[in-house]
Amino acid sequence: MSALTAQETVYGSSDDGKYVTYRAGGKPGKRLIRQPGEPGWVESFDRIPVIDFTNIDHPDVDVRRKLAAELAEAAENVGFWYAANTPVTDELVSATFAALEKFFSMPVEQRAEASWMKTPGARGYESFADVAANEGSGTLRESFIMGDDMTDPKQYSGPIPEGTKPQNIWPSAMPEFKDALDTYYSVLLPFARSILHLFALALGLEENALDHLHNFPMAALRALHYPPQVATESAAGFLAHADFSSFTLVLQGAKYGSGLEVLNMNGHWIPAPYIPGVTFTCNVGDYLQSLSSGRFVSTVHRVVNTSGNERYSLPFFFSPDPSVTLTPVVNPKTGSDYEAEYTDDPIGKQYVRRLMYARRFHPTAKRLAELEIPEKDWKYEYITGSQMIVARCSDVFGRRTALFKILLIFILGNIMCGFAQNAIWLFTCRGLSGIGAGGIISLSMVCVADLVPVRERGKLQGYTGFTVALGSGMGPLIGAAMASKISWRWAFWITPPMLALAIPILYLALPDINTAPGKSAWNQMRQVDYLGSILLFASSILMLVPISGGGSIFPWRSAVCMILIVLGVLLLVAFLAVERFHAAIPILPPRLFHHKDVNLILLATATHGWIYYGTMFFIPLYLQEVLTVSALRAGVLLLPMVFSQGLGLGLAGKVSTATGFIVPQMQFGYALGLVSCGLLYRFDVDTSTGYIVGILLLIGFAAGCTLQTSLVTMQNTAPEDLRAVITGARNTFRSFGGSIGLAAAGPIRSSVIRTALMQISSLTEQQRSAIIALGPSAIIGDVDSNTRSLMLQAMKKGIQAIYLGFMPLMAVSLIAVLFVNVVQQGRSAEVKQTYYGVLMAALKEQIGLDEADLIVSVTANTREDWSFGGGKAQFLNGDL
Structure with missing residues (x-):
């Protein structure tokens, strides 16, 4: 086949020269147009290959492998190909297109009876006006969307919220339209599965290696009608884009020609005209590109109807199951610089985001904006619920035994997370690793208190806190890098080998501190407060799930939310009763609260937890939504706060050891924190990076001066037999305060932002909902510079409302610790004087x-x- 001439249609210009603009991976992009011999010119395709699919179901696998090799060459070098000799007969093609012509020629009132606005999943008829409203005036077409009728309850489960699942709708005036599309769909679906087998062979895998990812594929058929139009940017039938799918099959029609154009690597548009004898024009989508580690390319393309006649097209999109997370099934090619785009989110979540963006004027978009995405990692709720329980168990079984067991739980949880095949599996194992993580944090602090003299505790606890801070700052960045370069599974698998190495070292170096010497294993088991443990853990989870999920996973006023909170409170009351009247060794002894200083520090810790976790969450949000920096850059900018926190921890510990006084450092930290909260409120849409880094350094240092000093003060204040309880209680109160703070801050921020957005007359209600749910990036490419500026101001006001609330909370913490007795710790004996x-x-x-x-x-x-x-x-x- 001879090469087709490349068209050099230009969408715009830049300071560097002419470029083509497009949207791919859900983000805007551009590509410079280069000529042979110019800098940056690369060898790229100038034609679309034709592949004969006669042998797609040939009984000899070697014959199928030969066809797969041909498909791999097209998918790797072009991303597009023509499909000839397919199971779709000429008669079926003619009957299907005839049905399309009849439907789109019906009066608009009859077509609108099956409007996509009437179904929760945006299926049905989409008018010219609907398309233009959603995608801009440059898009000129109308369409009809259908898919599977979802007779199996397992379909569209998991990440897609109830009440928003796709449902077909049909025009009553033309019942044969449904029959025609159903017939065509029933032939195309098995053909798509056979192509999937070829792709598996093309990657060097078993033929069925991708089947488990496509048990209930998100497949959709889209009938398109393009009126005659002039080939200009403003009259494009379908603006430049890449597909959200594993692959797409577009039915060819002889009488309609083809307006499809494909963008090569040099910025040239390669036409894909109709070829007699060819059934489909096919292309790789973003999802298959991700699964193949970039071996197969999702190529940008557009449609411009230059024929002077109306045109019909029938693309079929084939994608993985909603619950599938796009972990690459092969490694990138040697020397490839490919970076995965979709490793973090399941397909259903991508569907929800796309529906909220591309169909933001649909009624469901508002519901999705309110629900956000029904998926949450509950690890921190398990951490909160487990810390006091694990700490108290160390009093029964001994520190080393308890620490080893909790390490094994954490290792097992992370290993199983790495092998997770679905969301339920992953989140269950995340809960297990969360229990282990909470136990490790608490027990490491308890062991330090057991092993060192009182006066040395501040320094050693400071070192412990520094390692936690360092891990919290570097861990997400390392995990994100591993997920993009290797696989998200290695973010879980990297820690078990290190912890497995730590266990024998701990066994040799850590003394066996047995707090219940001489007691048999059976007597130790009998002393465990099982009833109290169950009640505390259950009440923590039942209260924290609605607190942290209210407004996103389910509405605050929903029956589920109310029932969980009420049950949590009732179980908490039952827990307190058990601790008071029943438990032999209570998890939370009532006498703990007989100490004034303990109560004051627990109050300060809870309110500071609200601020601390709020800062860790909302500062990256400010950086991304207001300053529009990338998520990676936001994470990097947060590192100064993490490192200065470690500096504050270490310095406060050294001062405590040198002077014997701990409380003054804690009081200084809360005072400095109050000042830093006031400076945080001054963050604006044009705040310099230097100012941000400076304030973050101050915030981190202030937090470092309070975190371990509060713990050591409590450990030194309470009786020695409550040392582990004190540690677990301090950590639990801090985590609980953080959970409540994040839950309260979310609705406050949304309310302030919505109020501010209401003042922007150029925004629609659907756009406001999309901004609140997804941030300004959801529509930032669709608005003018003035509206963009007003949007960023609105986002800033939402964040500032959170920062404003931090100041009185920090004042509560400061006032509380000012009433704590200032005592001196002796070097050799615990002689305490004011x-x-x-x-x-x-x-x-x-x-x-x-x-x-x-x-x-x-x-x-x-x-x-x-x-x-x-x-x-x-x-x-x-x-x-």
Whole structure:
């Protein structure tokens, strides 16, 4: 077949030269138009190959492999091919196109009876006006969409919300239209599955290797009608784009010609005209590109009807199951720089996002915007519910035994996460790893408190906190890099080998601190507070699930939300009763709350948890939605806060060890946190990177001064036998405060943003809903610069409302810790004196004055005997 001449139609220009603009992977893009010999010119296709599918179901697998090799060459080098000699007969083609002509020639009122606006999944008839409203005035076509009738309850499950599943709708005035499309669909679906087998062979896999990803494929048939039009940008029948599918099959019609054009790597449009004897024009979609690690290319294309006649087209989109997460089935080619686009989200979630964007004027878009996406990782709810339980169990079984068991639980959970084949499997195992993660955090802090003297605890706990902060900052970046370069599964598999190595080291280095010596394993088992553990864990989960999922997974006023909260509260009351009257070794002993300082620090910890987790969540959101930086850059910009937090942890610990005083560092941290919250409120749409980094450094340092000092103060205040309980309680209160804070902040932010968006008259209600659910990027390419600026201001106001709430919360934390007794920890013995008392004793010894005679302001050198050393006193009526 001779090469076809490339058309050099230009959509726009830039400072670097002419380029073609398009939309691929759900994002806008552009490609420079290059000529042979120019910088950047590469060898690229200039024609669409023709493949004969006569042997697609040949009984000899070697014959099928030969056909698969031919398909692989086309999919790798072009991304498009013609399909000849397929199971679709000429008679079926003629009957199908005849049905299309009759339907689109009916009066518009009869076509509108089957309007896509009447079905939750946007199936049915889409008018010229509907298409133009959703995709811009440059798109000139009308269409009809149908798919499977979903007779199997397993279809469209998981990530697609109830009430939004696709459902077919048909015009009553033309019942034969349904029969024609159903017949065509029933022939095409098995043909598509046979092509899927060829792609598996093309990747060097078994023929059925991709079948489990397409048990209930998201397949759709779209009948398109293009009126005659002039070949200009503003009259394009279908603007430049790549397909959301595994692959697409477009039915050819002899009398209609073809307006399809394919973009090669040099920015040239290659026409794909009708060829006699060819049934389909086919192409690779984004999903198959992801599954193949970029070996098969999803090529940008467009439709322009230059024939001067009306034109009909019938594309069939074949995609994986809704619950499938697009993990590549093969590795990238050696030397490839391909980066996966869809490894994080299941296909159903992509469908929901596309429906909210591309069909944002559909009624379902508003519902989806309110529901967001019905998928959540509940790991942190399991962490919150497990920390006190695991800490208390270490009092029964011993620290080392408890730590080893919780490490094994975490390892098992992560390994199983990596092997997950569906969402339920993944989230269940995430819960298991969450229990392990919560236990590891608490027990590591308990072991440090057991092993080192009181005065050294601040320093060692600071080191422990620094490692946690470092892991929290670097972990997501490393995981994201592994997911894009290798597979998301390795984000789970990377930790078990390291932890497996740590277990024998811990066994040799960690003393067997048995808090219940001499007791048999049976007696230890009998002492476990099983009833209290079940009640605490269940109440935590039942309350945190609706708190963190309300407004996104289900409406706040829904029966599910109310029932879960009520049950959680009732189980919490039952838990407290069991701890008070029944448990031999309570998980949360009531006498813990007899200590004023413990209560004050728990209050400060809970409110600070609200701020801490809110900062970690909403600052990246501010960076992405207001400053429009990428998710990766937002993660990098957060690192200064993480590292300064580690610095604050280490410095506060060293000061505690050197002076014997812990509370002043904690009070300083909360005071600095209050200042930083006020500065955080000044973030704007044009805030410089330097200012942001500076404030984040301040926030991190303030948090570092409070995190471990609060823990050590509580450990030193309460009785020694409650050390593990104190640690678990502190961590639980902090996590619980964070969960409540995030749940409360979401609706506040949405309400403020919606109010601000209502003032932007150039936005529609559907656009406002899409912005709230997906951020300004959902429609930012469809609005002018003024509207864009107003949108970013609205997003800023939503974030600022959260920051404004941080200030009174931080003030509560600061006021609470100001009433905590300031005590000194001895080096060799836990001799506790008030800070004020130590200074007064030194002053009296040095100058012979009583407390009633003076007001003290001291800056004392750190010395073992706490002598006056550089102290300074001021009389009421004169200076000393």
